[in-house]
Amino acid sequence: MHRNSYCLAALAAAAVPGLVPVRTAPIATPAEDLDVAGVVGEDGRRLMVHSPGSTAAGIRLERDLRVTDALTGTPLRGVIPPVLGFVKLPEGGRAAVTEAPAGRPLMLEDLQRSEELARSLGQVLARVHTVPRYAAEAAGVESFTPEALHAEHRQRVRTATAGGHLPAAVAQRWEGLLEDAELWDFTPQFVHGDLSEESLFRSGDRVSAVRDWSSSKVADPAGDLAWLVASLDPERFDQLYAAYREELPTSTHPRLMARAQALGEFAVAEWLAHGLETKDEAIIADARGMIADLDADLAQLARDEAERTFEQMRSRDQA
Structure with a gap:
């Protein structure tokens, strides 16, 4: 199921303790059936929330997160936004929240x-x-x-x-x-x-x-x-x-x-x-x-x- 940026912000709040979203924006992604939004918290934190819209998209997201986790122990860690939390989805699978990439x-x-x-x-x-x-x-x-x-x-x-x-x-x-x-x-x-x-x-x-x-x-x-x-x-x-x-x-x-x-x-x-x-x-x-x-x-x-x-x-x- 697809979710708009407001639903994604709610997922981010559930995944990251203490996060109070104040602004959201949809973000383009080359992956099919993956909803992504940028979220700005009340404390100024900038995050990204990723929610798969299908089983196949969920598998791709999990693969992405495994590689991301592995790369945090390599010289690439400075350009890999860390994962901050997860939240289970009602239809199965889970959404993930990461730090937003710096810049544009x-x-x-x-x-x-x-x-x-x-x-x-x-x-x-x-x-x-x-x-x-x-x-x-x-x-x-x-x-x-x-x-x-x-x-x-x-x-x-x-x-x-x-x-x-x-x-x-x-x-x-x-x-x-x-x-x-x-x-x-x-x-x-x-x-x-x-x-x-x-x-x-x-x-x-x-x-x-x-x-x-x-x-x-x-x-x-x-x-x-x-x-x-x-x-x-x-x-x-x-x-x-x-x-x-x-x-x-x-x-x-x-x-x-x-x-x-x-x-x-x-x-x-x-x-x-x-x-x-x-x-x-x-x-x-x-x-x-x-x-x-x-x-x-x-x-x-x-x-x-x-x-x-x-x-x-x-x-x-x-x-």
């Missing part, structure tokens, strides 16, 4: 404008990817081998190709990436798994909070970078990635960035598969538009390469 949601345009903020996000991502595997597995997150992840990408791309959804140049490029054995020879690490503008907060020029850990797993660290490499200007992403590498205690995989770029492209095939599975024509059209854009980019790269080759040949002939 971090938008891509914020990263584009600020090198310091981009570097801060790079440092936080490095800390995510260095969470010890035992801590992640103690929280019950799933672990995936490189072979299993590679097989998922291959199956998705081949399904799109067999369905006639990919232009020849895109299909050839993606198959070439999948055949590059070195690209997929990596060590799985703890990852957030669903980074977005809704899951990140900023305060000034630093990342102040990371939330929504229900999709976290031990998998490919390139997955957390794919969204950013596809969305940011190259110069700004390079600054983020430089800070990421500086924060890591060991060197990165030599093909990490190439794999992040590949995963950003493969995400289009995943989006298309989702549209086809749900028979959502808007999603299908959106995915096909992105595939057409990639096809056009590849055609332009081919033309540029042909022009460079021609100029080199002409220079040699003139010499």
Whole structure:
């Protein structure tokens, strides 16, 4: 069942002793069937209350809370809003109250404008990817081998190709990436798994909070970078990635960035598969538009390469 912000404030008061709500506001969340509201207490405390609207949402919330609890013992604790209390729901399950993230949601345009903020996000991502595997597995997150992840990408791309959804140049490029054995020879690490503008907060020029850990797993660290490499200007992403590498205690995989770029492209095939599975024509059209854009980019790269080759040949002939 769904609840408005006033009902959520009442749940927060029941979960946190002494809390007297004086102001509420609904908060957007990428999770389906999860009602979230911000609550300001009489004493000035700022909190967030999370109430699942279905059994599936309740399972995701519990997974999120287990990971959150595990991360409070890692260097990420400074960007993990702590859990303050719970309250049982009449229909089953429970709502949870956490401290509100400091600052405001971090938008891509914020990263584009600020090198310091981009570097801060790079440092936080490095800390995510260095969470010890035992801590992640103690929280019950799933672990995936490189072979299993590679097989998922291959199956998705081949399904799109067999369905006639990919232009020849895109299909050839993606198959070439999948055949590059070195690209997929990596060590799985703890990852957030669903980074977005809704899951990140900023305060000034630093990342102040990371939330929504229900999709976290031990998998490919390139997955957390794919969204950013596809969305940011190259110069700004390079600054983020430089800070990421500086924060890591060991060197990165030599093909990490190439794999992040590949995963950003493969995400289009995943989006298309989702549209086809749900028979959502808007999603299908959106995915096909992105595939057409990639096809056009590849055609332009081919033309540029042909022009460079021609100029080199002409220079040699003139010499």
